[in-house]
Amino acid sequence: MSGATHGTAPGRRLYDRAAELAAVARLTDPATGGGGVLFVTGGPGEGRSALLARAADGFPGAAYRVAAPGHRVPWSGARVLFGALAPTAADARRALRTARGEDGLAAAVSGLLGDRPALICLDDLHLWDAHARAALAVAWRRGPGPDRGGPRWLVSAAPHHRPPEVPGAETVRLGRLGPDGARALLGDLCAPPPAPPVVRRLLEAAAGHPGVLVAAVRRLTPAQRAGAAPLPEPPVDGSVLTEVYGGFLAHLPADSRRLLTVVALAGRTDEGGREGGHRLPGVAVDAVLGAARAARVPAEPLDGLVADGLLRRADGLLRFEDPFLGRAVLASAPASRHHGARRADAPRPARTAVALARGERHRADRLGPPAAVRALAPVVRGRSHLVRGLAALAGGPVMDAHEALLRAAELLRDRAPAEASDARFLAMEAAWAGGDVDACRAALGCGGDAGGTERDFLDGLGAALAVRLDEARPSLARVVARDGAEDDPRLLLRAGSAALVLGDTAAAARVHARALARARAEHRTALLPRALEHLAYAELRAGRYARAARTAREGLRAAELTGQRNVAAHQHAVLALAASVVGDGPAVAEHAGLALDTARPHGLVQAATLAEWALARAELGSGLAARAAARLVPLVRAGPRGGHFALRMLVVPCFVEAAVAAGRAAEARTAAGEYAVWAAQGVDRAAPALLARCRALLAQGEEDGEAAHWFGEAVRRHEGCGNDFERARTLLAYGTWLRRRRRPGAARGPLGDALVTFERAAADHWADHARSELRATGGAGGGPADPAAWGLLTPQQQRIARLAARGATNREIAGRLALSPRTVDHHLRNVFARLGIRSRVELAGPAGRWDEGARGLSGPEPPDRFQAGGTEVKGLVSRRARRSAGSS
Structure with a gap:
């Protein structure tokens, strides 16, 4: 679903959904012979994705769940659909060409599925691009009926999206849970069950909304669930609603979002400045239009918002159809003002609306908070900054997130130390993603009063950023040992990050896998994309590319479902690197392009570096050494215009190989010299072997004895490093050098080993290279048939x-x-x-x-x-x- 959806998980019972499950049963009934379309609509967190998951799990044939694409570029939806249905990337590209031709999308799907019974579950149709939606509508209208076979289509969409007219299609609307269903869901979420007064308070606050109920329960401590500690007041506050509705709001057009902010803020404050209560009161249409004019917010989206059911207009008043949506809009409104906020022509009830709606159009550093906001308690302001920082970290410029999270940490330090600690860690993560070492140090430095494990983390990472690794190791090792034994996924993510800084990729992968398992067990949907991002990167660093790709694909789906575009960009970058190992050039180009589309405007230097590295590796594998070297030069350069500070040295071996082949040996020698200093620090197990390979490549034009010595050293040092792909590349380079020195007999051994390793890793492109070199030695690409x-x-x-x-x-x-x-x-x-x-x-x-x-x-x-x-x-x-x- 769009936004952070916390409806019922796939494996849990679905409550108060008898009519919807009956409609799914009619669609999937084997007696119907196949075909048919069922549309499911519902708001954020109401369980659309859960219903699709239940249908897919129970379908006896092939079932495919397809999430909305991360970008609404033309045909991006069809590309995602065919990627899920096709056995290979080549089949998916061929299907896309068919879908764009005269035969259309139906013929492409039929070509991929054949006569097999299949259920295709499409999530969030309202987020698909117009080209794909139009092609799907044509396919559904012209497709086979229930009596003539063909795939069954189960399609979910937000309630404001009007499904296309399809003959014979059925539409069901998910609603809120009744008291018994909500109580049963609450019992399903908590073991032991909450105390009866807590149950009553939560059911009243959640008003039957399953996603809100799940989000509100998950943030309670065991003592609060048992009734031994007071509940947060209110139990459903802005942070809960932002978690559930944030992704939905982020996908609305900017002008619609701003107009909703005007309506919410104008309705929130009456003439006396009192709060509107649980349900925002109606506000006069004229007042909204006046506030919109004063804030220079276009009023044209108003009719569309009413037609889509997001706003209700009656008796000259406007109010939100879903009160939770109105409160979520208030929670996500920027707490800033502008000089024109107090213009005399703006109606008094709408002055705050004018200020905050106009604040979306200006940089926060140019605006000061209004007096009303300054008067709020620091903890309230801190949580407001924390919410905004989380939103920017998920899908905005990461350095904006860094500033907001740093401010949240300062405001929460004395009154909410646990939340301040989270904000500090997230601020550091934002700066790390942005490749800003100074900003990372600023985040670490704002925890001056921290103690225990957090003190170890701050001191250890600070020493590592200052390249004092001997000083950093003891502190970070204690973080890995302590936090790595915890059950809190937030602490596990911190421990995994410490393990990566130490270069212990095995421990990092293990700890991040535990963090992922805990996040799943606790149904922390919003945290899952981050946990998968950390795990995918740890697997990548460990050289387990197939695992990294599998984790990244899951992380990409989770990020797209929760609207976390920055996490999705990082997962695209990991998939691009994994595809460069396999040698799938089109997949590298596609994933790297999608990663860079978000990374460049949002300042994601880490994701951009990974994506550019993947493109260069693909070019190097295709024999385009000069192009690869030119792409890698900025990545290995130090300074603000260079690559990411934590990835720069990891890229050097690839750059040396490309630069030597392109005749840029002097630059390669300089980079290798710097790499030698870094490799001696022991933060990467494969670095000594890769350094020896770099020296062997640089010595190829000199005496044969030196090159042979360094190739032998590289092969020896690869033993036990755990990165079989890099070992195979070293063997390939060694065997190629031996063959060119007219030593075919000696070359067959390393080339044969390289070929077997590449085949085991499904690195077809590299295997073809090794096979051709092996044949050039007089072998038959692996010897006679056995x-x-x-x-x-x-x-x-x-x-x-x-x-x-x-x-x-x-x-x-x-x-x-x-x-x-x-x-x-x-x-x-x-x-x-x-x-x-x-x-x-x-x-x-x-x-x-x-x-x-x-x-x-x-x-x-x-x-x-x-x-x-x-x-x-x-x-x-x-x-x-x-x-x-x-x-x-």
Whole structure:
């Protein structure tokens, strides 16, 4: 859902949803034969995503959950949809081309799914781009009916989005929970159940809203749940509502948001300045229009907000249809004013509305808080800054977030030390993401009265930023040991960050995995994207690229569901780097581009550096060394215009390799000298091996003995480092150097090891490079066909190989096994590499010998006959196989 959605989790019961579940059952009933569309609408936190998850979990066939794309660029929604349905990135790109052509989106989906029963759950249709929405509407109108097969579509949208007219489609509207449903949900959330007075107070404050109820309960301490400590007053305050509605508001057009702020603030204050209570009172339309004119806020969105149901207009008054939405707008309004706020032509009840609505259009550092805000208690102002800082950290300029969070830490230091500690850590995270060392030190320095583990964290990280690592290690090691043993996910994230600074990537991954597990167990939906971001980066640093990509994909979905664009940008950057390992150039370009689209305007230097590094690695793997070196030069440069301070040294080995190949040896030598100083500090286990590889590459033009020595040192030091991909790259560089020195026999060993490692990591592009080098030594890309290697193939690869050996083309195999021809080709390439062969004709030998051996153990087996193109193909090698051998 848009915003931080805290409806019922997928594994929990859905309360007061009998009608909605019945509609889902009608859609997914196997007796209907397939087809059909069901639209589900509901507000933030009311459980749209939970209903989709329940439907997907219970569907007997293939079920796909597709989140809204992070950007509304043309066809971004179709790209996300096909990425979820397609087995490979190439299939997804081909489907996108089909969707843009005459056949349309329905033909593209049909081509990917075939005749399989499938349920496609699309979340947040209102956030999809117009091109994809129009194509989906056409597909639904022209698609097969329930009696003619085809996929079933379950589509969620916000209540203000009007679903397209689709014949036979059903629409259900999620509402609030009744008292019994809300009480049952509360019992599901808490063990042991809260005290009865606490239950009554929470149910009254949440008014049946499941997301608000979950968010309000989660922030209570055990003592507050048991009734031994007083509840926050009010139990549902601005921070709770911002958590639930923040993402929804962030996706509204800017003019609509500003106008809602005018309405909320004008209705909040009457002539005497009193609060409006739980439900904001109505405000005169004329007063709103006057306030909007005074604040220079366009009034044109008003009719649309009324038509969409966000505002209600009756008897000349405006009020919010959802009172929680009005209060969320108030909570997210900037506490600032402007010189024109007290213009005489603005109605008195709307003066505050004018001030705060105009404040959205000006930088906060140019505006001072009004006297009313200054008079508030420091803790209230501190929490206000904390909310704004969190919003900016999730989806705005990170240095704005840093300033707001730093101010929150100062205001909360004496009266709410736990919240001040969180604000300090988040301010440091914001500055870290922005690559600003001085701002990181400022965040660490504002905790002068901290003690215990927090003191260790502040002192240790401060020493590390000053490059006094010997001083930093004891303090940070204590943080890892203490906070790493806690159950609080916030403390676990802090411990994982300390482990990363120490270079202990294994501990960082372990601690961040615990933080993720705790966040899930506590249903802390808003915290999940950050936990996944930290874990993905830790896996990346550890060289576990496949795990990093899997975690980043999950983190990307979580970030998009909660509207955390900055986290999504970081996950796109991680996915780009992981794709550069595999050698998927189009995926690198797509993810890096999406990361940079957010990173550049929001000042996310860390994400931008990762994305640029991924692009350079892809260019280097494609033989574009000069372009890669030019891209990497700014990343390894120190200073404000350089790369991220914590990533600069990690990029150097890649830069040295590209620069040497591009003839920029002098720059490479300078960077390697700086890298040598950093590697000696022991904060990266792979650094000594990578330094030796850099020295070997730089020595290639000199005496062979020196290069050979450093290549040998690099291979030796890679043992036990844990990064198999970098080890394989070293072996590839070593084997290539040996081959060019006309030592093919010596080159085959490292090249063969590199090939096997690349294949194991599914790094197809790098494996092709190693295979070509191996063949250049006189080998056959892995040696003669080994029948024993057949047993190492997966069952799917064995089926494909047998059919290919019997003469079937890729298209015929694809039809037989319900795959795409491109997927068949991908599997065959891996089969050739594993068996050490070059063509389909050579498949006959290992396939026949393996089957012969299997029959010797289990008795005769009936011949397998395959109808290819209408003609029965018998035996192991057919004329078609011989004809197709040349094209393989």
